Amino acid sequence: MDGKKDTRGLESNSLKDHDVNEGDMFEDPRLDKLWNKAKSSGKFSEEELLSLKREFQHHKEKLQEYNIMMDTVSRTEEIHKNEISPLQGDSKEHALHRKHTELKESMRSLNQGFERLRKLSHEGFSADSEFKEPRVIELWETARRANLSDDELESLKEELKHFETKVEKHQHYQEQLDLSHQKLKHVETLGDKEHIYRTKEKYNSLAEKTREMGYKMKKHMQDLTSKISRNARHHNEL
Known part of the structure; x- marks a missing residue:
């Protein structure tokens, strides 16, 4: 992998809370x-x-x-x-x-x-909340308002549990990416080019992995949202 790969766009999106004022977060x-x-x-x-x-x-x-x-x-x-x-x-x-x-x-x-x-x-x-992650809670509440059968809700609940695991894993990677970014900034102040290169390689690899997981998670969420909407329309048409 190219150690000089440009990840400025990713940093500006996922790490911007480091630089943001708490009052207008x-x-x-x-x-x-x-x-x-x-x-x-x-x-x-x-x-x-x-x-x-x-x-x-x-x-x-x-x-x-x-x-x-x-x-x-x-x-x-x-x-x-x-x-x-x-x-x-x-x-x-x-x-x-x-x-x-x-x-x-x-x-x-x-x-x-x-x-x-x-x-x-x-x-x-x-x-007694069924889920912890915001995206999953939102999907579950949408499903509960959608007039689905008990069997459909139970099946969806299992799917959402698997999805929540993915969300939590991505959250963990995002946190690791933030830490990696902080480490990279620290290493850059030391001026050791070899150390900077190795740290940047690790950061870029983690950034790519986190971005890929985020894409798959977003796609999974879109699929679940579409499924809930289709089932809701089906019941409303009956």
């Missing part, structure tokens, strides 16, 4: 206010605060995805307005309608997610 005033209130409430253990922080981080990522989607739709509308022709009109209108539907669903999910964060911040974690 989540880049959204409502989230920051809720987080600071929960953190200073004294009702969460250190472990629970870490779990809560992951919940907030997940919501921040969903907000970013929504903003990207909204920007894409706006630019698409502008392009269609300037280029529309009678032959293409219907297909473009259909595509835009689908995008607007996705936007509405995304906004609904964001509102539900924020309400869940607000409740968590005030009431704390439930002792």
Whole structure:
């Protein structure tokens, strides 16, 4: 592997919390206010605060995805307005309608997610919660609202347990990557080129592995989300 492989993009995404101000950690005033209130409430253990922080981080990522989607739709509308022709009109209108539907669903999910964060911040974690990881909890709660049969829910619960193991493994790798990044920064201050090269090799290898796991985890989550949606539509049609 090339020790000089450029991972600046990865670092800027996954490690940016090292450089961010604690007061605006989540880049959204409502989230920051809720987080600071929960953190200073004294009702969460250190472990629970870490779990809560992951919940907030997940919501921040969903907000970013929504903003990207909204920007894409706006630019698409502008392009269609300037280029529309009678032959293409219907297909473009259909595509835009689908995008607007996705936007509405995304906004609904964001509102539900924020309400869940607000409740968590005030009431704390439930002792009998089925899962711990934010993405898995969100999928499970979506499934429970989807009018699925008991057998389908039980089957999905097993799938989600396997998925949660993957999420936790990726979280572990992400933490190791953060530590590796800190070590690399320290080694670079020492000026030993050979040591820097070996440390950078290890960091790049770990970064690649973490990125690959993140991609597979995201794909798995999309598959589970699609499965829940299909099953929900099937029951609603019956």
